[in-house]
Amino acid sequence: MKPVFLIGLCFLLVDISTLEGQRIWNLDQCLAYAWEHNLTVQAQTYDVKIRKTSYLQAANNLLPTVTGQTSLDQYFGRSIDPGTNSYVDVQFLNNSYGIYSAVDVFSGFMKLNTLAMERQLFHAEENELQKIKNEVAFSVINGYFDVWLKEGLTAIARENYQLSWNQRDYLVRLVEVGRKAGADLLEVEANLAADSFLLVQSHHLLEEATLGLKYQMNFPLSDTLPIDTTKVPDLTGNLDTLTMQSLFALASEALPDLKIAENQLNAAKKAVQISQGAFSPRIGFYSGWSSDYTSTMKDDQGRIIPFPDQISNNGSEYLSLGIEIPLFDRFSKYTSLKKYKLLYSQAKVKYNDEANKLKMGAEKSLTDWRSSRAEYVSAQKQLAQSAKAFEAAQKKLDKGLISIIEFYIQKNKVFRAKTEVLRTGLQVLLQERYIRFLMTGSWSAG
Numbered sequence: 001m002k003p004v005f006l007i008g009l010c011f012l013l014v015d016i017s018t019l020e021g022q023r024i025w026n027l028d029q030c031l032a033y034a035w036e037h038n039l040t041v042q043a044q045t046y047d048v049k050i051r052k053t054s055y056l057q058a059a060n061n062l063l064p065t066v067t068g069q070t071s072l073d074q075y076f077g078r079s080i081d082p083g084t085n086s087y088v089d090v091q092f093l094n095n096s097y098g099i100y101s102a103v104d105v106f107s108g109f110m111k112l113n114t115l116a117m118e119r120q121l122f123h124a125e126e127n128e129l130q131k132i133k134n135e136v137a138f139s140v141i142n143g144y145f146d147v148w149l150k151e152g153l154t155a156i157a158r159e160n161y162q163l164s165w166n167q168r169d170y171l172v173r174l175v176e177v178g179r180k181a182g183a184d185l186l187e188v189e190a191n192l193a194a195d196s197f198l199l200v201q202s203h204h205l206l207e208e209a210t211l212g213l214k215y216q217m218n219f220p221l222s223d224t225l226p227i228d229t230t231k232v233p234d235l236t237g238n239l240d241t242l243t244m245q246s247l248f249a250l251a252s253e254a255l256p257d258l259k260i261a262e263n264q265l266n267a268a269k270k271a272v273q274i275s276q277g278a279f280s281p282r283i284g285f286y287s288g289w290s291s292d293y294t295s296t297m298k299d300d301q302g303r304i305i306p307f308p309d310q311i312s313n314n315g316s317e318y319l320s321l322g323i324e325i326p327l328f329d330r331f332s333k334y335t336s337l338k339k340y341k342l343l344y345s346q347a348k349v350k351y352n353d354e355a356n357k358l359k360m361g362a363e364k365s366l367t368d369w370r371s372s373r374a375e376y377v378s379a380q381k382q383l384a385q386s387a388k389a390f391e392a393a394q395k396k397l398d399k400g401l402i403s404i405i406e407f408y409i410q411k412n413k414v415f416r417a418k419t420e421v422l423r424t425g426l427q428v429l430l431q432e433r434y435i436r437f438l439m440t441g442s443w444s445a446g
Helices: 003-013 027-037 039-060 110-176 182-217 244-254 256-277 307-313 332-398 404-440
Strands: 065-075 092-106 282-294 316-324
Touching: 027 039, 027 110, 027 182, 039 110, 110 182, 110 256, 110 404, 182 404, 244 332, 244 404, 256 332, 282 307, 332 404
Parallel strands: none
Antiparallel strands: 065 092, 092 282, 282 316
């Protein structure tokens, strides 16, 4: 037996039964694994947490500030006595305490606008995380369907090789009894060698596709990854009545892409308002209490007044309402306002650009789906006709009415038709899955 036939026979004997006992991965499981192990997703998760701390701090900045202060001072030589406010030339100890509070009464609404801006930026990071997860999912789904396609092509190539092998055995017996010429056997063996090559090639392409899926999932390359090709996801709803406008409206609500641009646009608007608030006067309310103890404070009998009494007697409180009016700061506020107005205009352009991309994506998805479905229907018709022609060719070959070359022409047509039905059918499923994602924002099969 020729080596090329042995190679094809080895691949022919490979069967799904070899995967018994192994975990079969469906698409949802592959997506969940990819989201958990993808490094870009992990990095963006930290960006969300970091932005959340900024958002929380912006809320905390609305609270008053409270400061406590204490000091212990030892004086030597000529110093000012805190009790009499006069110079003394003695060594003494001074211990002071104080607590102070301040709150902004009005500052051009800068803190409120900062809080609103940080909220928008926080939501933008959350939506960015979902966008990255969607991008990872899109790559995984394409890889999954590619493996599915290559597995199907391998199965068709195996079936085709089996048919050629059976034909060779049948023709060998006919040549041995003199009913067929040896030249026909040479033609059969040449075709068998070609089918063996296609079978080997299909296995190689399947291995490449599986490797690509593992890479997208960040899956261990040394582990096996058998996928589930038995469950076909169904799409609820009638896509024939779906328009580009309605799909765009659904996608605008379901997907994070346009929401990110909207968050950034709102944040840019708040940044302009913050810059405008810098021109406003600032009103603040302040309060405090302070007291001290010093070793020079003595009573009429020359004894140092006790610590509790000094703290009580020396205590002072104050309430203050202050206003700050900006007069001149080298035009920095004007420059800042101009910059943030430009950034706001830029954010508007980016929002419109993102909306146009989403519209084009919605229209393209519907166009691709309709084209794929038309190709699939055509491929099914072609397969049905090719199968009938091949069945007739088999009967004619048995009766000697056609040559072996004519028989293989019909056989190869069936092979190509099966390949196209598989390819276009999976393409329809992939396009339907993507449209479902645009409609719901979820990659789950549901």
